[in-house]
Amino acid sequence: MRRLLLTLALLPGLAGAADLPKIIYVRPVPMNDDVLLQQGSNGVNNAAKLYKMQASTLESQATRAGRLQQLDNAVKQGAKIVVVMGIEFKDLLDSVARQAPQTRFVILEHCIDNAASNITCITFRESEASYLAGMQAALVSASGKIGLIGASNTALRQKNSEAFSNGAHAAKPAISVHEPLWVEGAQPFNDPPRAEALTKTMLGDGVDVIWAAAAGSNSGVFKALTPQNRGKAIGSGVNQCIQAPGKVLDNVEVHADSAIILAVGLLANGSTAPRFDFGLKEGAVALTALGLDAAYSECDILHQRPVLQKLREASSAIISGKLKVD
Known part of the structure; x- marks a missing residue:
């Protein structure tokens, strides 16, 4: 029996997991309930x-160390491929990559200028x-x-804010779009009280639909x-309709797991591209209400079929290229 097992292990296609190429996901922090970081693990797995x-x-x-x-x-x-998420890795990755040319490093969102040739940014x-x-x-x-209401006023968030405004005016030219309000501070992505205060300010100015684009601070908006x-919100990142039933219309979702799977597939097939850019067409971003499992989302917009x-x-027009957003 021992000899048979050894023979099977040596046959092509029957090698054990230890012989497979390794892909490793490096989290910026210990395990927690951050849904986006969990998508990293899911995507790699x-x-x-x-x-x-x-x-x-x-x-x-x-810590940096x-x-x-x-x-x-x-x-x-x-590791043949190392995947990281988070701005915390932006200043670290290039030097590590240059010392390990045999490894392909993949970083989500935070691209590095003049990066080592073995770094791919999503x-x-x-x-x-x-x-x-x-x-x-x-x-x-x-x-x-x-x-x-956003977390931090960065170039990327400004771009998204402009797209939000453009979409609004395309649908209803006379719509009034309030100046964006930003949580900022020491914890812009996790400061619900600050987000709640900004929401009350915006509601006081007559706004009745708010895109809550502040990650963990969004619970303050919903509160x-x-x-x-009569205010309503559009959540962000993941499906937040289930967090505040009746208050959240829909969500702008980012599917980091899908993006990782797509990127690894391209790399496994020989790509050495320094950057992959994914959107609606690839399923890397989406509205919850337009997804395959929308019926189970508890999103309030499902009751408004004409919308x-x-x-x-x-x-469909964006995916086909007929409608240009940028």
């Missing part, structure tokens, strides 16, 4: 199944879904005033919405 690789996740201590150590550990473990055409969110907000608004002010039809038509 599913890509490994599809492309016959051995997947694992390394959790970093939330901790993240650098885990990047080095991934290289020492013989970017998302979030502006496509942002445009659709603006259309939706305008079409649903009863007051004729809509707005956006400020009451039957009395959904207009969003479907606009989404």
Whole structure:
């Protein structure tokens, strides 16, 4: 029996997992309930199944030294592909990559100028879904005033804000778009009280539909919405309709897991591209209400079929190239 097992292990296609190429996901912090970071693990695990690789996740201590150590550990473990998410890796990755030319490094969103040739950056055409969110907000608004509350005023967020405004005016030219309000501060992505205060300010200015684009701070936006002010929100990142039933119309979703699977597939087939850019066409960004499992989302917009039809038509036009968002 022992000899038979040895013979089987040596046959092509029957090698054990230890013989498969390794793909390692390095988290910027220890395991927590961050849904986007969890998408990183899911994407790497599913890509490994599809492309016959051995997947694992390394959790970093939330320090520069901790993240650098885990990047080095991934290289020492013989990773063929290392995947990272988070701006925390932007200043670390290039030097590590130059010392490990045999490894392909993939970083989501935060591209590096003049990066080493073995680094691939994944970017998302979030502006496509942002445009659709603006259309939706305008079409649903009863007051004729809509707005956006974001985490931090960066170039990317400004681009999404502009797309939101453009989509709104395309759907309803007379719509009034409030100046974006930003959470900022020490924890812009996790400051619900600050987001709640900004929401009350915006509601006081007559806005009745708010795109909550502030990640973990969004719960503050939802808290400020009451039957009395009749305010509604559009969530972001993942499906947040289930967090505040009746208050959230829809969501602008980012599917980092899908993007990772697509990127790994291209790399496994020989691509050495420095950048992959994914959007609606690739399923890397989307509106929850236009997804295959929309019926189970609990999103309030599902009750407004004429609006959904207009969003479907606009989404199809963007995917086909007939409608240019940027």
